[in-house]
Amino acid sequence: xxxxxxxxxxxxxxxxxxxxxxxxxxxxxxxxxxxxxxxxxxxxxxxxxxxxxxxxxxxxxxxxxxxxxxxxxxxxxxxxxxxxxxxxxxxxxxxxxxxxxxxxxxxxxxxxxxxxxxxxxxxxxxxxxxxxxxxxxxxxxxxxxxxxxxxxxxxxxxxxxxxxxxxxxxxxxxxxxxxxxxxxxxxxxxxxxxxxxxxxxxxxxxxxxxxxxxxxxxxxxxxxxxxxxxxxxxxxxxxxxxxxxxxxxxxxxxxxxxxxxxxxxxxxxxxxxxxxxxxxxxxxxxxxxxxxxxxxxxxxxxxxxxxxxxxxxxxxxxxxxxxxxxxxxxxxxxxxxxxxxxxxxxxxxxxxxxxxxx
Numbered sequence: 033x034x035x036x037x038x039x040x041x042x043x044x045x046x047x048x049x050x051x052x053x054x055x056x057x058x059x060x061x062x063x064x065x066x067x068x069x070x071x072x073x074x075x076x077x078x079x080x081x082x083x084x085x086x087x088x089x090x091x092x093x094x095x096x097x098x099x100x101x102x103x104x105x106x107x108x109x110x111x112x113x114x115x116x117x118x119x120x121x122x123x124x125x126x127x128x129x130x131x132x133x134x135x136x137x138x139x140x141x142x143x144x145x146x147x148x149x150x151x152x153x154x155x156x157x158x159x160x161x162x163x164x165x166x167x168x169x170x171x172x173x174x175x176x177x178x179x180x181x182x183x184x185x186x187x188x189x190x191x192x193x194x195x196x197x198x199x200x201x202x203x204x205x206x207x208x209x210x211x212x213x214x215x216x217x218x219x220x221x222x223x224x225x226x227x228x229x230x231x232x233x234x235x236x237x238x239x240x241x242x243x244x245x246x247x248x249x250x251x252x253x254x255x256x257x258x259x260x261x262x263x264x265x266x267x268x269x270x271x272x273x274x275x276x277x278x279x280x281x282x283x284x285x286x287x288x289x290x291x292x293x294x295x296x297x298x299x300x301x302x303x304x305x306x307x308x309x310x311x312x313x314x315x316x317x318x319x320x321x322x323x324x325x326x327x328x329x330x331x332x333x334x335x336x337x338x339x340x341x342x343x344x345x346x347x348x349x350x351x352x353x354x355x356x357x358x359x360x361x362x363x364x365x366x367x368x369x370x371x372x373x374x375x376x377x378x379x380x381x382x383x384x385x386x387x388x389x390x
């Protein structure tokens with residue numbers, strides 16, 4: 033038995049010259065901009081050209097490239113090792129990476145998987161919460177690529193894991209460290225800002241379950257912290273990375289940072305929808321929101337790390353893979369992601385407007 037594990041992520045530019053084509057690929061996704069061709073192509077060309085200089089400045093803080101691929105490789109290796117130890121029934125396990133908007137993309141990945149000749153394939157998104165703009169877009173792109181290279185091995189999909197105990201407990205451990213630092217820094221009270229990437233309100237109104245799943249993650253995290261003795265916490269779920277003129281889900285992380293300044297409470301910033309570090313954590317959370325906090329006289333600002341390759345997270349992910357392989361399911365009914373029971377690609381991709389950079 034040979035099992036291929038395909039990890040999905042958004043990807044990011046690997047050099048300054050890649051920023052513009054990366055942005056074009058992002059905005060040319062119909063899950064991001066719901067326009068027919070050639071109009072979507074023209075809009076993607078226009079937006080990527082206009083946004084490239086600003087994005088290049090962002091990535092300059094990161095050495096000119098996104099660290100996301102390196103983090104994803106480390107997670108893929110850790111998951112492969114965990115599955116070999118914890119889920120021996122999968123046989124020989126090999127992990128592969130399919131990035132949505134930059135290399136290695138789904139077509140490259142599918143060709144590599146086919147050359148390995150697996151007996152089964154399990155698709156694993158590194159998005160804990162399901163959205164049509166992330167997981168479903170990646171799954172749809174994968175099945176197109178797999179069909180093109182005639183990859184016919186049975187395929188199952190882990191759609192989401194917003195309350196997976198390993199993910200939640202690993203995050204709680206990291207948050208607890210920052211709570212302790214906030215408590216030691218001063219007598220000022222502190223507030224947890226549980227920040228997730230935002231979506232336009234129209235996406236959620238159209239049935240996307242992302243916001244509800246983010247709320248489930250937030251609630252599970254607070255419960256886990258209470259079990260560790262951190263109870264009666266002041267916390268709020270908020271959303272970052274808003275762009276464009278549309279109404280986005282809220283409250284915004286910007287507004288919550290400003291409110292913390294008015295209330296004179298310290299901030300413990302918690303990225304609850306990301307499992308790796310990238311521009312939205314290392315630049316937006318660490319630099320831009322730190323500066324906003326300083327501007328509005330927030331007493332202290334702390335940011336919890338993402339779970340990366342924490343053992344609890346990786347082992348929890350391995351357990352999810354085990355369940356998908358053994359029970360032949362995609363997701364629990366209550367997740368409401370719309371992919372339940374499908375072992376091929378979804379019949380169609382819901383098309384909405386959203387954006388972000390990694």
